[in-house]
Amino acid sequence: MKKSAKIIVIVLVLLLELAWAAWPHIGHGAVLDEPYRNAERRVTLFAWLEHKTPETKAAYDAEVELLDKHMVRRAVAILTVGLAFNAVGIYLFWRYAPTKTPA
Secondary structure (H helix, E strand, C coil): CCHHHHHHHHHHHHHHHHHHHHCCCCCCCHHHHCCCCHHHHHHHHHHHHHCCCHHHHHHHHHHHHHHHHHHHHHHHHHHHHHHHHHHHHHHHHHHHCCCCCCC
């Protein structure tokens, strides 16, 4: 495989990964769909919807803040693992995929 073909394969794989990562999630959104502390978040959300007081709003905001922190930690972990996996995969592909086709 020529160097230009290797580059095309690598770029294509990276573009497919980017498209997968950027694909929008369909649903109610993270507040209702995310399983992390879902029961607690639903309780505070419905309490705030029933009784719009500063206390219920603060409790709901605290739950949403916990959710946001969790999602950021998870996204950073996924990104780190993905970058490491890509780096190793690109290195192995570049190093060990045959450059010339057998005659």
